Amino acid sequence: MRIIFLGTGGGLPTPKRNLPATALQIGSEIVLFDCGEGTQRQFMSSNASFMKVQKIFITHFHGDHFLGLPGLIQSMNFIGRKKKLEIYGPPGIVEIVDRVVNLGYFSPGFEISAMELKSGESLHFDGYDVFAVAVDHLVPAFGYVLKEATRPGRFLPEKAKMLGLKEGPLFRALQKGRNVKVDGKLITPEMVTGPPRPGIKIAISGDTRPCDRFAKAAENSDLIIHEATLDSSLREQATDYGHSTAMEAAMIALRARASTLYLNHISNRYEDASILENEARMVFPNTFIAEDLMEITLRHRKE
Amino acid sequence: MRIIFLGTGGGLPTPKRNLPATALQIGSEIVLFDCGEGTQRQFMSSNASFMKVQKIFITHFHGDHFLGLPGLIQSMNFIGRKKKLEIYGPPGIVEIVDRVVNLGYFSPGFEISAMELKSGESLHFDGYDVFAVAVDHLVPAFGYVLKEATRPGRFLPEKAKMLGLKEGPLFRALQKGRNVKVDGKLITPEMVTGPPRPGIKIAISGDTRPCDRFAKAAENSDLIIHEATLDSSLREQATDYGHSTAMEAAMIALRARASTLYLNHISNRYEDASILENEARMVFPNTFIAEDLMEITLRHRKE
Numbered sequence: 001m002r003i004i005f006l007g008t009g010g011g012l013p014t015p016k017r018n019l020p021a022t023a024l025q026i027g028s029e030i031v032l033f034d035c036g037e038g039t040q041r042q043f044m045s046s047n048a049s050f051m052k053v054q055k056i057f058i059t060h061f062h063g064d065h066f067l068g069l070p071g072l073i074q075s076m077n078f079i080g081r082k083k084k085l086e087i088y089g090p091p092g093i094v095e096i097v098d099r100v101v102n103l104g105y106f107s108p109g110f111e112i113s114a115m116e117l118k119s120g121e122s123l124h125f126d127g128y129d130v131f132a133v134a135v136d137h138l139v140p141a142f143g144y145v146l147k148e149a150t151r152p153g154r155f156l157p158e159k160a161k162m163l164g165l166k167e168g169p170l171f172r173a174l175q176k177g178r179n180v181k182v183d184g185k186l187i188t189p190e191m192v193t194g195p196p197r198p199g200i201k202i203a204i205s206g207d208t209r210p211c212d213r214f215a216k217a218a219e220n221s222d223l224i225i226h227e228a229t230l231d232s233s234l235r236e237q238a239t240d241y242g243h244s245t246a247m248e249a250a251m252i253a254l255r256a257r258a259s260t261l262y263l264n265h266i267s268n269r270y271e272d273a274s275i276l277e278n279e280a281r282m283v284f285p286n287t288f289i290a291e292d293l294m295e296i297t298l299r300h301r302k303e
Numbered sequence: 304m305r306i307i308f309l310g311t312g313g314g315l316p317t318p319k320r321n322l323p324a325t326a327l328q329i330g331s332e333i334v335l336f337d338c339g340e341g342t343q344r345q346f347m348s349s350n351a352s353f354m355k356v357q358k359i360f361i362t363h364f365h366g367d368h369f370l371g372l373p374g375l376i377q378s379m380n381f382i383g384r385k386k387k388l389e390i391y392g393p394p395g396i397v398e399i400v401d402r403v404v405n406l407g408y409f410s411p412g413f414e415i416s417a418m419e420l421k422s423g424e425s426l427h428f429d430g431y432d433v434f435a436v437a438v439d440h441l442v443p444a445f446g447y448v449l450k451e452a453t454r455p456g457r458f459l460p461e462k463a464k465m466l467g468l469k470e471g472p473l474f475r476a477l478q479k480g481r482n483v484k485v486d487g488k489l490i491t492p493e494m495v496t497g498p499p500r501p502g503i504k505i506a507i508s509g510d511t512r513p514c515d516r517f518a519k520a521a522e523n524s525d526l527i528i529h530e531a532t533l534d535s536s537l538r539e540q541a542t543d544y545g546h547s548t549a550m551e552a553a554m555i556a557l558r559a560r561a562s563t564l565y566l567n568h569i570s571n572r573y574e575d576a577s578i579l580e581n582e583a584r585m586v587f588p589n590t591f592i593a594e595d596l597m598e599i600t601l602r603h604r605k606e
Contacts, residue, residue, distance in 0.1 A: 061407030104364030
C-alpha cells in the first residue's frame with residue numbers, strides 16, 4: 001500500500017504545506033482522506049492520478065478539510081470521468097456535497113454519491129474495511145481506520161512435497177484453495193499453507209484532542225497519521241482549538257502500540273517542524289513529520 | 304501600479320500554472336480579478352498579502368475562476384480580518400457568494416458584500432473606475448477595464464518663475480490648486496502646470512472569443528491581459544469552447560492600440576508556451592506570456 005501525503009498543513013496553507021489531504025493507493029484504487037483546497041493541483045505534482053480516486057472520506061467540515069472537493073470534482077469531469085465517486089463523512093456530508101457540486105455552471109457527467117456515517121460504523125469494501133470513530137474536536141469530527149482484509153497464508157511448497165506432491169497441476173489446485181487427493185489421501189490447502197496474514201492497518205486522526213476512542217480504534221496499527229498542530233509549549237492553545245500537540249499525538253501512538261507515527265496538520269507557524277518531531281520522539285521514537293508529496297510504501301506484514 | 308499574476312492557467316491547473324487570478328495593487332489596496340482554487344496559497348508565495356484585497360471582480364462562474372473564494376474568505380477570517388470585502392460579478396454573483404460563504408461550520412467576522420453588475424456599467428472608486436463589458440463565452444461573462452483617475456498636470460516651476468514668482472509660499476499655494484496674485488496680477492494653477500495626466504488603463508478579458516465590445520472598451524490601454532487558451536492550430540477547438548487563440552488575442556490588442564499585451568489562461572497542454580508568444584508577436588510584437596507569480600509595475604504616463 002502506498003501513502004501519499006498531499007497536504008500536511010493545518011488551517012492556513014504555506015508555500016511548503018498545502019491543506020489536509022492524504023491519499024492511500026490500494027491496488028489501482030486511491031482512497032482519499034480529506035480534500036483541502038488545492039488538492040487537485042497537489043495530485044498533479046505527485047506520482048498519483050486523481051482519476052483513480054474512488055472514495056473520499058472527509059473528517060469534518062472545517063473549510064481546510066473539504067474546500068478542494070468542488071475543484072477536484074469539476075476537474076475529474078473536465079477530463080471525462082464516467083466512474084462513480086463515493087464521498088463519506090460525518091452527518092452533514094450529503095448537504096455539503098450537494099452544495100459544492102452545484103456551484104456555478106456545472107453539472108457532473110458522472111455519479112457522485114454521498115453517505116453519512118455514524119461513529120463506530122464500519123464499511124466493508126473489496127479488500128479492506130474503513131471504520132469511522134468520533135474524535136474530540138470543536139465540531140463533529142471523525143478519525144478513520146482502514147484495515148486490509150486478512151489474506152490466506154502463504155503456500156509452502158516444501159510442506160507439500162513432504163506430503164508426496166510434485167510441482168504441477170495439484171500444486172496449482174492447492175494454491176487456488178482446492179482440495180486434492182494423492183495416493184487416495186485427502187490434502188487440504190490448510191495443510192500446505194502458513195498462518196493467515198493480517199492486512200495493513202492505518203489510522204488517520206483528523207483534527208482532534210488526544211482521544212481515547214481513537215487510540216482504541218487504532219490499536220496495533222502499522223501506521224498512525226495523527227494531527228500535531230502545535231508543540232507542547234502551546235498546549236493550552238491546542239486545547240482551546242481542539243487540537244493535539246506533537247507529544248500528545250506520540251502518547252496516542254504509544255498507547256495504541258502502533259508501529260510508526262507520522263505527524264501532520266502542522267501549524268503554519270513552523271517553518272521547521274523538527275521541534276515537533278523531537279518532542280514526539282521522546283515518547284514514541286518511531287515518529288516522523290509528514291511533508292507534502294512525501295510517499296511511503298507499506299508492505300504486507302510477515303506471518 | 305503593480306500587477307501580480309497569481310494564476311495563469313486555464314481550466315486545469317498544472318504544477319507551474321495555477322487557476323486564474325490577477326491582483327492589481329493600487330496604492331495600499333489590492334483589487335483581485337478572478338479567484339481560482341488555490342489563490343490564497345499563491346498569495347502566500349508572492350510579495351502581496353491577501354489581507355489587502357478590498358475588491359474582487361469575478362469574470363464568470365466556471366469553477367476555475369471562482370472556487371478559490373471560500374478558502375480565501377475563510378483564511379481572511381482566520382487571520383482576523385475586520386474590514387469589509389466587496390465582490391462584484393455578472394448576475395448570479397450574489398447567490399454564488401452566499402453559497403461559498405455558507406459552507407460547513409463557518410460564519411465570517413467581517414462584512415462581505417456582493418453586487419451584480421450589468422454590461423456597460425462603470426463603478427467609480429477613489430482614484431479609479433472599473434468598467435464591466437460583456438464578452439463572448441459559453442456562459443455570461445465579463446471583461447473588466449480599470450482606469451485610474453486623470454491627475455492634474457505637473458507643476459512647472461520654470462513657467463512660474465517666468466511669471467515673476469519665487470519659490471516659497473506662493474509656489475506651494477499654486478501647487479495646491481489655489482490662485483495667487485503677484486504685483487496685482489492673477490495667476491491660476493492652470494497657467495503654471497502641464498496638461499492633465501491620464502491614469503493607467505488596464506483591460507482584462509476573462510474567458511472569451513475575440514470580442515469587438517472588449518476591443519472597444521480596451522482602446523488605448525497601457526496593458527491588455529487577454530486569455531490565449533490555445534494556439535492557432537487549435538482555432539476550431541478554441542471556437543467551440545468559447546476561447547481565443549494567441550493570435551486572436553494579439554489582433555484584439557492591435558485593434559485596441561494597446562501598449563502591451565500579456566497572455567494568460569494558458570491551456571495545460573503547453574509545458575512551454577513560447578508557441579503562443581511567437582504567433583502573437585507576428586501580429587502584436589509587444590506581447591508576453593504571463594507566468595505565475597510574475598510581477599510587473601506600470602508607471603503613470605508621461606504627459
